[in-house]
Amino acid sequence: MNKRTRRAAAAVGLVALLSVAGAGIAQAGTTNKPYNTTVGPYNGSGYTEYQTQYTSGASAQLHSGTVGGVYKVDVRVDGYHIGTWTRNVTDNDSRLLNNDNPKGKSVRLHFSNDLDVSKAVQVTGTWRSN
Amino acid sequence: MAQQLIDCAGGAERPARTGARHESHELFIRLLRTESRRARRSWSSLVGLGIVALPTAQALTQVSSNRLWDNFDLFTLMMSDWLPLLFPLLVTALYLPRFAGELSHGFIRPVRPRTPIGTFLDSRIATAALLAFGVFFVAVAIAALVAFVGNAGHAITPLTPPGAGETPHPVSGRTTFSPLYSISPALYGVAMATWIGANAALWSVVGGLCLLLVGNRFLALAAPTVLFMVLQVAIAYAGFDAFILTGSIFQSNIVQQPAWYPFVQFAGVGLVVALAYAWVRRRRYETSGVE
Numbered sequence: 001m002n003k004r005t006r007r008a009a010a011a012v013g014l015v016a017l018l019s020v021a022g023a024g025i026a027q028a029g030t031t032n033k034p035y036n037t038t039v040g041p042y043n044g045s046g047y048t049e050y051q052t053q054y055t056s057g058a059s060a061q062l063h064s065g066t067v068g069g070v071y072k073v074d075v076r077v078d079g080y081h082i083g084t085w086t087r088n089v090t091d092n093d094s095r096l097l098n099n100d101n102p103k104g105k106s107v108r109l110h111f112s113n114d115l116d117v118s119k120a121v122q123v124t125g126t127w128r129s130n
Numbered sequence: 131m132a133q134q135l136i137d138c139a140g141g142a143e144r145p146a147r148t149g150a151r152h153e154s155h156e157l158f159i160r161l162l163r164t165e166s167r168r169a170r171r172s173w174s175s176l177v178g179l180g181i182v183a184l185p186t187a188q189a190l191t192q193v194s195s196n197r198l199w200d201n202f203d204l205f206t207l208m209m210s211d212w213l214p215l216l217f218p219l220l221v222t223a224l225y226l227p228r229f230a231g232e233l234s235h236g237f238i239r240p241v242r243p244r245t246p247i248g249t250f251l252d253s254r255i256a257t258a259a260l261l262a263f264g265v266f267f268v269a270v271a272i273a274a275l276v277a278f279v280g281n282a283g284h285a286i287t288p289l290t291p292p293g294a295g296e297t298p299h300p301v302s303g304r305t306t307f308s309p310l311y312s313i314s315p316a317l318y319g320v321a322m323a324t325w326i327g328a329n330a331a332l333w334s335v336v337g338g339l340c341l342l343l344v345g346n347r348f349l350a351l352a353a354p355t356v357l358f359m360v361l362q363v364a365i366a367y368a369g370f371d372a373f374i375l376t377g378s379i380f381q382s383n384i385v386q387q388p389a390w391y392p393f394v395q396f397a398g399v400g401l402v403v404a405l406a407y408a409w410v411r412r413r414r415y416e417t418s419g420v421e
Contacts, residue, residue, distance in 0.1 A: 043211075061295065069371040070371045070372045070377070070384040070385050070387070071371065071383060071384055071385075072383060072384065072385060074196075084194075084195055084196060084197045085195055085196045085197065086197050087196055087197070087198070087203065087206075087207070088203075088206070088299075088304070090385050091385075092297070093297045093299075094295060094296055094297045095296055095297070096293060096295055096296055098197060113383075114210050114211055114214075114382065114383040115210075115211040115212065115214070115215045116210075116211065116214040116215045116362075116376040116380075116383060117383050118359075118362055118363045118366050118374075119363075119366040119367065119371070
């Protein structure tokens with residue numbers, strides 16, 4: 001392998017490495033990504049992984065699959081700007097979430113239980129920041 | 131103290147030893163009226179005002195950070211978080227410290243020769259129940275008025291109904307009693323006020339009985355809150371989440387259940403209260419909490 005080929009191979013490797021690392025930090029928010037998190041009891045919280053805001057100020061989309069037991073949870077966008085709470089999300093529930101974040105910022109969803117819920121609640125579904 | 135004792139009996143004459151039920155009933159009503167009037171001029175008024183203001187005050191501080199679909203959503207916001215969490219504590223604080231004070235300060239001993247002790251103690255527990263029902267009824271009724279009438283022109287908060295791409299949630303399917311809202315918001319408001327008031331009355335009777343049964347006043351006053359919390363957690367962790375106390379009473383943190391579900395906890399607590407009361411009567415009110 002000559003010097004030129006070695007340099008090309010190193011460049012390809014570096015690009016591949018950066019892509020993998022970048023994906024671990026935040027994914028572009030243009031496709032639905034699954035979440036599965038536990039929301040703690042007594043106003044406890046649960047969070048999704050981060051996504052990168054693709055369009056400034058675009059509403060995030062949530063498709064709630066299951067909310068544990070019979071409970072409801074509240075959810076908001078958490079990032080550079082924090083959105084307003086969307087209340088009482090249940091099973092098989094699609095919502096648009098207020099999201100004022102600028103393009104390129106990392107955002108995630110913040111789920112929360114009511115103050116009087118004494119049990120952790122498991123929530124699953126998909127979402128994208130847009 | 132002696133004058134106070136005569137006053138507390140409403141100046142009533144002692145019923146005949148044969149205990150004509152009618153006279154005893156009249157005395158009970160007189161004691162109830164006198165004590166309710168007195169309680170209204172005491173610490174109970176301040177606590178009562180706090181309870182009445184709590185749901186509306188909480189909503190006013192939270193509306194800006196919540197997206198609300200409609201006025202029903204605003205009402206459920208008022209019925210969530212602090213009111214359910216503090217419910218047993220507020221029910222207890224409303225009147226029972228006054229009753230505990232009477233039991234603690236040797237108030238009962240001089241009452242015995244003047245008034246049948248059972249009638250006297252029953253009237254105190256009935257006062258607690260009556261005040262709890264009244265205050266919580268008014269608190270919820272005012273919350274419903276503020277949400278359904280006060281915000282009719284979006285005077286309190288703007289509303290953002292579900293749009294395209296969002297799952298519609300008709301009001302009739304949101305909470306256990308919400309089908310009543312579809313018939314009439316006023317009917318729903320009155321039903322919720324009556325329901326929450328009835329539960330407040332029940333838990334104040336729990337508190338009153340704890341004061342008769344437990345010698346230590348501090349423990350007796352703490353007992354309703356501890357019992358409520360323990361029951362709430364036990365029901366949830368036993369897997370019967372649909373029957374949890376706050377979900378049954380305030381219905382803001384769980385999805386819609388069959389209409390009879392909320393009555394299960396009410397009947398269960400009511401049964402225990404009835405058994406405890408029967409036991410106290412059988413002991414002729416000679417229990418640890420009654421000196």
